[in-house]
Amino acid sequence: MKKTLLLIATLSLVACSGQDNSAVDTAKAAQNLTYFQDTHGNCFAALNSGSRDGWLITSITTVPCDRTPGGGL
Secondary structure: OHHHHHHHHHHHHHHHOOOOOOOOOHHHHHHOOEEEEOOOOOEEEEEEEEOOOOOEEEEEEEEOHHHOOOOOO
16 A cells, blocks of 8 residues: 555656656747638637647637737738
8 A cells, every 4th residue: 555655656756757847938929829700700719739748739819809910901
């Protein structure tokens, strides 16, 4: 039982040690934002980024259409 608990504790610590807590470069992120509007008139901002494992990650959020570059696409 002690060995099992020790193994679980060790694996938990190892799993957390790979986190990247570096500061975000907001200026670079802002340059890479893509704005688009869907067929219903909703506006979105999207940002592509990569992970350490080589995966491409796309983050999308809604934005007010009047706050997008061009003021309403």
